Amino acid sequence: MTAFRKPPHSIGDSTLLRIGASLVRPDPAGCPLGRALRARALVKAPGRLPAKPVEDFSFKPFFALLDAVEHGGRSLVEAAADPANFRRCTPVHVAWASEAARHYLTARTEQEAARGAANQSPLLPVAPAWVAGSKKLAQPDARGVTQYERTVWGRGYASQDGRVREIWIPSLGTVKRDRPAVEIAAVAHVLLTGAPSLTPFGAPSTPLPGPHVRPERIRVIGVGLADGRTETLADWTAEETEQRYLRAEVAASMADLADATEARPSADCVRCVGLPDCVALPRVPGLLGVAATPRKRRSLSVSDLRAYGTCAEQYHATRVLKLRDGRTESAAIRRGRAVDAWLNERHADPARGSCRAVPLPEHLPGLTADEQYEALAMLHQHRAHCPFDGLADHETVEPLSLIHIV
Numbered sequence: 001m002t003a004f005r006k007p008p009h010s011i012g013d014s015t016l017l018r019i020g021a022s023l024v025r026p027d028p029a030g031c032p033l034g035r036a037l038r039a040r041a042l043v044k045a046p047g048r049l050p051a052k053p054v055e056d057f058s059f060k061p062f063f064a065l066l067d068a069v070e071h072g073g074r075s076l077v078e079a080a081a082d083p084a085n086f087r088r089c090t091p092v093h094v095a096w097a098s099e100a101a102r103h104y105l106t107a108r109t110e111q112e113a114a115r116g117a118a119n120q121s122p123l124l125p126v127a128p129a130w131v132a133g134s135k136k137l138a139q140p141d142a143r144g145v146t147q148y149e150r151t152v153w154g155r156g157y158a159s160q161d162g163r164v165r166e167i168w169i170p171s172l173g174t175v176k177r178d179r180p181a182v183e184i185a186a187v188a189h190v191l192l193t194g195a196p197s198l199t200p201f202g203a204p205s206t207p208l209p210g211p212h213v214r215p216e217r218i219r220v221i222g223v224g225l226a227d228g229r230t231e232t233l234a235d236w237t238a239e240e241t242e243q244r245y246l247r248a249e250v251a252a253s254m255a256d257l258a259d260a261t262e263a264r265p266s267a268d269c270v271r272c273v274g275l276p277d278c279v280a281l282p283r284v285p286g287l288l289g290v291a292a293t294p295r296k297r298r299s300l301s302v303s304d305l306r307a308y309g310t311c312a313e314q315y316h317a318t319r320v321l322k323l324r325d326g327r328t329e330s331a332a333i334r335r336g337r338a339v340d341a342w343l344n345e346r347h348a349d350p351a352r353g354s355c356r357a358v359p360l361p362e363h364l365p366g367l368t369a370d371e372q373y374e375a376l377a378m379l380h381q382h383r384a385h386c387p388f389d390g391l392a393d394h395e396t397v398e399p400l401s402l403i404h405i406v
């Protein structure tokens with residue numbers, strides 16, 4: 001356990017440690033320190049964020065629609081006719097959210113019908129979030145924390161008697177099938193031990209007055225919003241949930257997360273409160289001709305700029321909101337992915353030889369016969385530009401995925 005040091009340019013209370021279950025998902029490309037900072041949920045940058053000109057949180061209107069239906073007693077048609085559920089959303093975002101809500105609610109209805117047919121008690125929407133954690137300590141511990149919270153993200157359901165708790169975790173496209181055991185165990189354990197709580201923005205959670213029934217059955221469901229397909233990630237008794245929590249070493253993962261000090265520039269920098277003080281992140285003043293660092297940051301790649309140049313609204317839909325049609329993957333994306341995969345494997349070779357010196361494959365996996373020609377032509381072109389060409393022995397290779405432009 002190590003004492004936490006708040007970045008000098010940040011403000012707010014660092015005695016609350018809030019770990020969402022998704023934060024324990026291992027991410028070798030992420031920044032350990034950035035995640036430790038994210039877990040200090042009340043530490044923030046000074047000043048107010050300017051109002052968003054356009055909604056950039058993909059799930060916002062989808063959750064607004066479901067809240068109106070599941071907690072407000074409205075039909076989806078009524079909810080979708082209410083502009084208040086789509087504040088600052090682009091037409092594409094509105095259309096996506098309505099379609100996603102329809103898929104989701106259809107899947108919920110089907111599951112409830114199946115439960116009824118199997119003589120199982122119905123599961124009803126639960127509005128308060130389940131939050132697990134400690135009682136507030138009188139003094140900060142060695143980590144500088146007085147209150148621990150473990151949270152989950154998704155939509156909660158429970159049987160009338162409280163013995164079954166279930167959460168549905170939505171994904172933008174198809175259902176996410178690769179959630180690691182540690183994350184699923186973390187989610188299930190919050191459902192098992194958490195109290196229904198109020199979770200006001202920018203403040204510690206407050207448990208609602210009890211008594212609360214300890215559940216006997218915990219269910220975790222993944223759902224893909226592109227088609228409403230679901231996958232049962234956990235359907236465990238209370239005892240099994242405890243065992244899985246121990247076996248997956250969730251507590252140790254959370255402790256590692258809370259105590260991390262290593263800074264590694266990555267996608268985490270975009271929302272990192274420690275960025276103004278971070279020395280690990282290379283800075284390139286004026287690269288984009290932007291005079292000052294805006295308070296709201298975004299990550300930007302060459303492909304993003306290209307997409308923006310083609311169509312600003314399409315850029316927003318596909319690059320910011322990440323709304324893609326999960327049913328069809330264009331040939332260009334498939335081709336790019338196959339070429340990327342080959343190059344990544346090739347460049348990971350410790351010998352660091354240029355692609356000029358190695359034979360190229362005759363076909364790439366995952367592509368149809370018609371798609372091979374263009375993909376292989378891309379590899380041929382790459383040969384002329386391989387960054388490993390002529391690399392001297394003393395040079396080191398460091399993939400640089402993110403820079404901060406000030």
Ligand code: SF4
Pocket residue numbers: 031032033034035263264265266268269270272273274275278279280281
């Ligand atoms: S700015 Fe980036 S590298 Fe620095 S601590 Fe934050 S996430 Fe890590």
Ligand SMILES: [Zn+2]
Pocket residue numbers: 343346347354355356382386387388
């Ligand atoms: Zn190469």
